[in-house]
Amino acid sequence: MNRLYQYLDNFGAILLAVIWVAPLLFAFWAAFHTTSDAVNFNLTSSWTLDNFRIAWEGAPWLKYFRNTFVLVTVVLIGQFIITTLAGFAFAQVNFPGKDLVFILVLLQLFILPEVLIVENYAMVSRLGLFDSVLGVGMPYMASAFGIFLMRQAFKSVPIELHEAARIEGCSWFGILLKVYVPLAKPTYLAYALVSVSTHWNNFLWPLIVTNSEDTRPLTVGLSIFGAPENGVDISIISAATLMSIAPLLITFLIFQRQFVQAFLRTGIK
């Protein structure tokens, strides 16, 4: 009986897994064959790189890639700085109004920048940040999720280390840098992976705030590429899609363990 269950388990799990990767497989198939071959599933037809060539020439993908890279880096740096400072404040500093402010911060989990697009867009314009990387990244830097994570991480640092550093004459800031930050490294790494994944794939806000090729990220570029007036070409779209997801996908496949651990870790908190 157990053998049967084992068998069914294996079968079910693998079947679901195959269904789950099917869209990627089909896109892979379509991207390497001409549109006609692809949709007719001529299995023996020849492979071609034409679609990639056409897709590559159709949009400045290198620029888009660079823009996305710069964007996630800037966002991550901003998040690190701000969540570290704020998380530390909530974890180890006693100041009046602390609980109230913490609730306000948690509220931000629900006040998504996407929902407030109209006013945030006006705000970004007012600050002169329209069509700039900072304009895309700033609403996300004070991440309530990140502040919460850092607070948890810092709270678990043994108080003796803090006291020891204090006795040695370190300032608050020094203690933060020398004691807390190094100890929270795993959390930083985990948060970095989650943040990069999220902002690499962000679409709606960059769609509104970026206007020119010099700031447009991959997601917006892909959506523009795939929306011509007179019709879509499945093979070319598949090629373009594969090109734009390749960097993150390959990184994920290589560093799978770390990715999953990262999400696991932030999930536990």
Add this chain to the structure above:
Amino acid sequence: MRKPANLEHRRQAIYGWLLLSPAALLLTFFAFYPSLATLWSSLFSRGTRRKPSEFVGSENYLDLMQDPTFWLVVKNNLLYAGITIPVSIFFALAMALWANSKISARGFVRTAYFTPTVLPMIAAANLWLFFYTPGFGVLDQIGALFGLPSVNWLGQPETALWAVIIVTIWKEAGFFMIFYLAALQTIPTDLKEAADIEGASRWTYTTRIVLPLLMPTTLFIMVNALINSVKLIDHLFILTKGGPSDASKLILYYIWEMAFAFFDAPHAAALTILVLLALGIVAAIQFFYMEKRTHYQ
């Protein structure tokens, strides 16, 4: 004795606020002030060449109530949430149980489940477009093998929203699986051993022991999924643009459309406020529950 304590108090207060100031500044600029500004602008009419903007109070809200599209969009979003949340959770749980068990291709299976999560929604939509194309799309071709007629998945009001829902479930389930995996790994193995000794079947073990232990995770996921059901609309831009006949239009897409395609910022603002209210109620419920839990623990 008083003086040094006071000094220390003040120093802490200053440090605290200093450390918080960047976060506070950004949150004010991009969360709190815009919320208030949205509320304010929802009370004014749209300015045009003929008639400049003026205060109209709740008129924009009343307009929304009378707009049949508004009710359709709300209904769509409720259905969207009502289906994607339970179904993704169901799949996530199954995936986590499988990825955590002793099956053979465990690594491949876990990767396969999680891969959609690292893709942008736009890319996911492009991939599924190939599936949904009538005639030579993958789904129709598979159907043709069984003699089924071609279905215009994205072009019919009856199936458009379901097509969108499937893409969302495909993308979300792997993400939620991770949370379940984390929780499963915290279940002590001696529980399973005890169950085995008592002669409980796998089914009983799973339903009577594992599921209740996963309840907190399930609730956490549900809140996440609820927020995502408001946030995840990227695929509409590629798949249906809210059509046909608004059959797959969701609230955030409608807000974007009103603000940026119809240039109707006041009505978009009014709808935004309604969404914030709804999210606020969810937040309140979650905090209330968390309060109870922390007391319990």
Add this chain to the structure above:
Amino acid sequence: MSFTKHLAVVLSGALSLALPAKAETELTMYYPIAVGGSLTTVVDGIVAGFEAANPDIKVNAIYSGNYDDTRVRALSALNSGEPAQLAVMFSIDAYDLIEQDLVVPFDDVVSSDAEKAWLSGFYPALMANGTIEGKTWGVPFQRSTIVAYYNKDMFRAAGLDPEKAPTTWDELISMGKTLTKDGTHGLMIPSTGYPYWMFQALAIQNGKELMAGDGLTTYFDDPKVVDTLEFWKSLSTEHGIMPTGTVEWGTLRQAFLEGQTAMMWHSTGNLTAVKKNASFDFGVAMLPGNERLGSPTGGGNFYLFKDTSDAEKAAALKLIKYMTAPEQAAAWSIATGYMGVSQAAYETEALKAYTASFPPALVARNQLQHAVAEFSTFETARVRDGLNNAIQSALTGAKSPADALGDAQAAAKRLLKAYQ
């Protein structure tokens, strides 16, 4: 592309001697590419030729997606204080752009006699959408009409004359029936994407315009218009020559190339793509008529933004004149399949040679004498949405054509009341 570059070099050589040195003016131009992909390099080539001829003007040509994307982009930029001097946008956005006080009429910027002559050198039918309140607000750049593409091989196989496409609605039905066999439909008219455009063609063929020339009134529930929607629906439900439900705009060209339909109605902007990829003999014809022949025009016009300096407006005008000059218009038409926007364009050597070797390229231009302005009113996006929904509801059987159009008319009336 090398052709355009050669042309540009020749022209720039000729023009570069005439211009005095000035401080540099910078222009930002948003434009959509409606046929996808590598045509941005063609635009870049044309712009480079212009800059070579005008060293005191620098142009940032920003590709911004399809027409809707481009409108949103350009207006976002203007709203946030970013400079933009001109853009190619939908010809039908004119009312809303005027209403938002964003554009200036060309009549206010054009001064010399030569410029006035240029402004009146375009095909009149293409100026219809841009002429509002007696002034010219948009100048044609990439314009089209709907044309009927048909599979000549399938015509032969069905015993029909491959040189004779249907010219009346009755012929359309009878020939469509002959062409409909297992797996292949006789005709596909797309009803997603821009269904109102196709519907407008059918309505005008039935003798009725969908809107008044002042942008304030719509005629959705006129009996002739309701009849038109009934006719469209009957093509699938009664005569069986079209699939039931909606026909997908985005994949229709591929469906035609795959042989799923013998005839398709689509923009002439698809011409070059179809020519490149068709594995069969195909033809292009004017749309059939009922009471009369007809098709709406389509595509994008140049608009001048208001919030710019006079020097910038003058520079933008220069750029627009350059890009719509006969040589450039000819090159653009050959590369895309859109129409040459003036008679002079068709009289250039390049376009004469091209149309001689490829007659389908003339069909859209020839149809201009029967063409009408594309559907456009105030609040055009919302009114149009209502019409699109009505068409789709009727075709999917969710509502009867009369009910669907009645609802759309009521909604349109409500939206336009504020402007009357």
